[in-house]
Amino acid sequence: EAGVAQSPRYKIIEKRQSVAFWCNPISGHATLYWYQQILGQGPKLLIQFQNNGVVDDSQLPKDRFSAERLKGVDSTLKIQPAKLEDSAVYLCASSSLIQGPPYEQYFGPGTRLTVT
Amino acid sequence: AQSVTQLDSQVPVFEEAPVELRCNYSSSVSVYLFWYVQYPNQGLQLLLKYLSGSTLVKGINGFEAEFNKSQTSFHLRKPSVHISDTAEYFCAVISTDSWGKFQFGAGTQVVVTP
Numbered sequence: 001e002a003g004v005a006q007s008p009r010y011k012i013i014e015k016r017q018s019v020a021f022w023c024n025p026i027s028g029h030a031t032l033y034w035y036q037q038i039l040g041q042g043p044k045l046l047i048q049f050q051n052n053g054v055v056d057d058s059q060l061p062k063d064r065f066s067a068e069r070l071k072g073v074d075s076t077l078k079i080q081p082a083k084l085e086d087s088a089v090y091l092c093a094s095s096s097l098i099q100g101p102p103y104e105q106y107f108g109p110g111t112r113l114t115v116t
Numbered sequence: 117a118q119s120v121t122q123l124d125s126q127v128p129v130f131e132e133a134p135v136e137l138r139c140n141y142s143s144s145v146s147v148y149l150f151w152y153v154q155y156p157n158q159g160l161q162l163l164l165k166y167l168s169g170s171t172l173v174k175g176i177n178g179f180e181a182e183f184n185k186s187q188t189s190f191h192l193r194k195p196s197v198h199i200s201d202t203a204e205y206f207c208a209v210i211s212t213d214s215w216g217k218f219q220f221g222a223g224t225q226v227v228v229t230p
Binding site: 004033041042044045048056091103104105108109110112 | 150162
């Protein structure tokens with residue numbers, strides 16, 4: 001079974017530029033998560049999708065961050081414009097409702113973003 | 117609301133020595149508990165989980181954890197560490213009413229030296 005795929009693995013941009021990250025979850029997983037992991041901290045949930053609908057985006061900075069999950073499979077997370085404090089690793093995870101609670105999450109390798 | 121506290125930010129340990137990583141949580145409802153490991157430049161990998169039943173849970177790579185409801189703790193242990201156990205370890209909680217929303221601790225960096 002293929003794992004969660006993310007690209008790119010690394011990205012360096014200047015502040016005020018825009019950037020996009022891509023995630024392909026495990027086949028058949030209905031739930032997809034985006035996390036932000038700042039150096040020295042645990043992952044913080046940004047947004048949770050159930051199929052192509054948003055379940056929770058309460059911690060997503062909506063003035064600059066956006067995310068979509070078209071057709072309930074792949075997802076993209078965008079930052080526009082980027083700030084220095086957005087430097088972090090962006091992790092994507094997916095889980096299956098079929099397996100029942102507690103919906104164990106499987107993580108991708110992450111995208112390391114550096115904003116200069 | 118739920119929260120997770122990992123009591124040690126860094127734990128240095130010699131190879132073949134035991135290690136314990138401490139995790140405390142708070143929640144007004146029942147919880148599921150997890151430990152994840154993150155190797156450098158990689159995503160998170162599940163070590164073990166507590167859902168119900170026996171409070172002593174065994175995971176991969178020789179790790180185990182004990183759920184203590186009265187002390188709201190879920191400490192991770194390994195009796196003898198290897199150099200390859202050098203990594204960051206995260207405790208995570210899902211409350212039974214949060215429908216899959218993890219709350220992660222800040223992490224504990226384990227550094228194993230010869």
